[in-house]
Amino acid sequence: MTVTFLGTGTSQGVPLIGCRCPVCLSRNPKDKRLRSAIMIESEGIRLVIDSGPDFRQQMLREKVSKITALILTHSHMDHIAGLDEVRAFNFIQKKYVDVYAEEFVQTVLKINFRYIFDGTDYPGLPKIKLHTIENKPFAINGFGIIPVRVFHYKLPVLGFRVGDFTYITDANYISDTELKKVMGSRIVVVNALRKRKHISHFTLKQAINLLQKINPEKGYLTHISHQLGLHRDIEKELPSFIKPAFDRLKISL
Ligand SMILES: [Zn+2]
Ligand SMILES: [Zn+2]
């Protein structure tokens, strides 16, 4: 199984439009962060988790021409805004794109992308087949996925465990019961927005504490803001098993 980080940035991405801070002006490619998303590939299956505003760029950059399914963690725009771009896969794969999301996430999709779901039949409209998921294990073409319930302030969000890999974006709370599902993962990704407290994201310290509790072989940080600092500076501040993720990072497991 291979995991590719398609994006590791917070909702505005890094650099931010118009920002002149050292992170936004950095020439290090690791400081260029598209909106957070990953791609999981395993034996002919290719799953993309989240389709934010950079979805098109991410698919072009990784030369993706087919996807098995798209899975959504929650309905914030930085995770769904690129949904219209699945049209490309409709044309190539000559079928609808399977999108897995919770019921209340689908409700938001139907409001924000009304033209896709209101029954209008117009050539070139995205063709999407929605599949309802809950906080229960499910499978896509026989590939097992265990959802993990996390909270993004009050908003329920899903993290996902596949085999020994767990991905948790956009959250600042996980219950002990849900944490049990993550335990034993060899690689765990969690969001770490910045150092200063935030209402709905883990801070750097909270993310480190959580990863130390889980104690995987490797921990990665994602959904990073320009306020967290330069990639090379963040790296120095972390325990040796934790690394800041960066766009295009690939992990094999
Ligand atoms: Zn987000
Ligand atoms: Zn900046």
Ligand SMILES: [Zn+2]
């Ligand atoms: Zn969010």
